[in-house]
Amino acid sequence: MVLFTPGFRAFYLGRLVSLAGSAMTPIALAFAVLDASGRPSDLGIVLACQIVPHLALLLVGGVVADRLPRLAVLVAANLGAGLTQGGIALVLISGAYRLWLVTGLALLAGAWEAFTSPALRGIVPEIVSTDHLQRANSLLSATRSAVLIVGPTVSGLVVVAAGGGWAIAVDAVSFVAAAAFLSRLPRVAPAPAAGARLLHDIRDGWRVFVAIPWVWPVAVAYAVINLVNVGPWQILGPALTQQRSGEAAWGMVLSVRAVGLLAMSAVMYKLTLRRPLRFGRLAGALGACSLLALGLGLHPVALAACAFLGGVGFAASGITWESAVQQHVPSAHLGRVSSIDDLLSFAAIPAGQLLVGPAAAAWGGARVALACGVVFAVAALAPLGVRAVRGLGQ
Secondary structure, three states: OHHHOHHHHHHHHHHHHHHHHHHHHHHHHHHHHHHHHOOHHHHHHHHHHHHHHHHHHHHHHHHHHHHOOHHHHHHHHHHHHHHHHHHHHHHHHHOOOOHHHHHHHHHHHHHHHHHHHHHHHHHHHHHOOHHHHHHHHHHHHHHHHHHHHHHHHHHHHHHHHHOHHHHHHHHHHHHHHHHHHHOOOOOOOOOOOOOOOHHHHHHHHHHHHHHOOOHHHHHHHHHHHHHHHHHHHHHHHHHHHHHHHOHHHHHHHHHHHHHHHHHHHHHHHHOOOOOHHHHHHHHHHHHHHHHHHHHHOOOHHHHHHHHHHHHHHHHHHHHHHHHHHHHHOOHHHHHHHHHHHHHHHHHHHHHHHHHHHHHHHHHOHHHHHHHHHHHHHHHHHHHHHOHHHHHOOO
16 A cells, blocks of 8 residues: 555655644634734735745745755755744744734745645655555545544634644644654655756746646646635635525535545545546536535535535546646656646635625625636536547556
């Protein structure tokens, strides 16, 4: 089994402790900043300061992931994130809250994340054989889903018992522990050769990105999906559900959706696919079910069932995409191709969040949710019009 190989075991344990800590941070940071400042605007500034450097430095992070040993990049990034989160925790626990201080640390946290994600994608093929990539990604996806189910509850208990600062301190420790686990990984591949110039390397990565005929159509599809899904689901979901059924129903829907993610991740661990990317695109269209049900005003039980199907679709789509990129994109360009993919997807999220409010005010929340669900389904299936997407094998 993949889990019992020495390299993957150390990597998996590192990801597990890091994900467990990070799952606590959103709730902990929100309550800690609100308690310390009493101003919701402060929380918005802090959250924005995490996102901006992440987006701004993603392409640089992709170059670094291709030009330096990925293991070293991950260890350094986790140690840096641990120090950054530890600083935020110390400021909040000590009662020395200053907006400029917390935002400065938040900028650093976002910067570290920009270097982490491309290296993470690139290191998995270095420690897992090609025929085990789907299983490895399925296991990582299942773990992430399980942590997201448990983590917010644990975070809430820690916040109530000790305060948000202490929950963030747990996240800081988890990053340091993750770095310790990752440092035990064997160096299974030599470090890539150093590049010439930053802009040259970024342009070279872009040329590879657009030259692979199955990569850019799926990456663009994900960007469209994030544009029409994340904001509407996060904003219209709770608003419409509260109007129809109350706050508790929305919590149930989110929990059932997480169960769908977890269940499909487990199924994908055992499933063998001849055309994984084609399967992922077809299954990915199920992700639209949640928005369609929301727009149609279905009963909470039916909405939860559709949310389960949505979770199934997201898991299948994500696992097959990760595995395809890791298996078929040349290792020397994997970090840069991944960073361009991430940048397209992540940049679409705030745009959707900003647009959904005015759209709902103009046309009604239910209509906007329904339209977004239709666009989601079309975007998920559109790459199948490209022969390279349909035909990509193991």
